[in-house]
Amino acid sequence: MSMSGRRVTLPAITPLVLQKRVIKIYSEDETSRALEVPSDITARDVCQLLILKCHYVDDHCWTLFEHLTLLGLERIIEDHELVVEVLSNWGMEEENKLYFRKNYAKYEFFKNPMYFFPEHMVSFSTETNGEISPALILQMPHQNIRVNGSSSTQHLNSQPLQGLTSGIDRVMFLSSSTYPEIHGFLHAKEQGKKSWKKTYFLLRRSGLYFSTKGTSKEPRHLQFFSEFGNSDIYVSLAGKKKHGAPANYGFCFKPNKARGPRDLKMLCAEEEQSRMCWVTAIRLLKYGMQLYQNYVHPYHGRGGCSSQSISPMRSISENSLVAMDFSGQKSRVIDNPTEALSVAVEEGLAWRKKACLRLGNHGSPKASSQSSAINMVIHRSQPWFHHRISRDEAQRLIIQQGLVDGVFLVRDSQSNPRTFVLSMSHAQKIKHFQILPVEDDGQMFHTLDDGHTRFTDLIQLVEFYQLNKGVLPCKLKHYCAKIAL
Helix, strand or coil, rough: CCCCCCCCCCCCCCHHCCEEEEEEEEEECCCEEEEECCCEHHHHHHHHHHHHHCCCCCCEEEEEEEECCCEEEEEEEEECCEEHHHHCCCCCCCEEEEEEECCCCCCHHHHHHHCCCHHHEEEEEECCCCCCCCHHHHHHEEEEEECCCEEEEEEECCCCCCCCCCCCCCCCCCCCCCCCCEEEEEEEECCCCCCCEEEEEEEEEEEEEECCCCCCCCHHHHHEEEEECCCEEECCCHHHHHHCCCCCEEEEECCCCCCCHHCCCEEECCHHHHHHHHHHHHHHHHHCCCHHHHHHHCCCCCCCHHHHHHHCCCCHHHHCCCCCCCCCCCCCCCCCCCHHHHHHHHHHHHHHHHHHHHCCCCHHHHHHHHHHHHHHHHHHHCCCCCCCHHHHHHHEEEEEEECCCEEEEECCCCCCCCCCCEEEEEEEEEEEEEEEEECCCCCCECEEEEEEEEECHHHHHHHHHCCCCCCCCCCEEEEEECCCC
């Protein structure tokens, strides 16, 4: 029979949206979990699935990261990005990973832009209509929002308006008529060479440029370096060791189809704040209004796995619980949230002391000694405590989870085995405070202020500074923890 007389039956093609794929997600302790997901699942949907399966609290900080092992690079996978599309850019031989962890700084620039965009790195395009103060734009005290055709005013730090339809008329980087330019010196790796050259760079909506003559911004002196439409911005995890960078604040542009180090356009800043400014600005220019929509509507996913459909709901009775004070002759409702939290902490401390006393005979020396022994080790079960990690490792963990005011962890001191160290982030810098032991009437206490304020254990100390600034530059807000899947 001739080929023309044959009847050929082709296999049915499964629509792309119905195809499923198994992906593997890693946590910081290198434990992993396999998930079978549809091909149109977003990064936010994956985070929602993991939050549900692992029973974590969703504080909108959980983030999916793309980790390129061989290149030593990492980037945030934006909430709206399709995870399977990200995986499609990986080579078969590459040992890349997806990581799931907290990132408190993911949208912090919408709340506190001045921390991310220092005034000396910001100027305004010649396309700007009229005179606009950099501080006014960066602080963004108010913004005009169109809701159902009408205009209203909203403060950026307030809760976003429900039913937002057409976005913001003027917000930093998101307006077509008014936007800032980021400028400053960066070290750039010369193409095909191991050497790095310090050059003046200028970031505009059309791409990243460098000046061939000092700090000149004249068009004839500006040379194109990279665009961001077909590239992704990555942070270098070990720039000095991996790429010979002059500092460990590297980042790079990687074309979507790049396969090796030669395709990367490597840059290096001289400090973390500078790197964060460049990377954040590039994210905003690349994704524009979509980033703000991700921030305003965290559950707007494309994979059908939004938390509105999968997160367990609280019961009516649980939602109606209120804080009550029964210490007086008449009970009263505690309206002040700070007072309610303070009462809860006090009750927790009282419960812990009672539990310690019950472990030994009442009134005996054994009870006191066992209580002291428990106070010395009770902190080891806390997610914010990191046993014997180094100062550098503590800084790496905090930077990894976001240089936001109040991100902290507690660790053992390497220089003195009897003391602990509180490491925390403030004003884009990491500070370390020694927790010293003090003895009073045969009992050991912990203190941060030379004994003026004393705590029986580290849990009590952390809970106090979560409510009170004390000697610290700010209150403790977000603990830095290694989670397991």
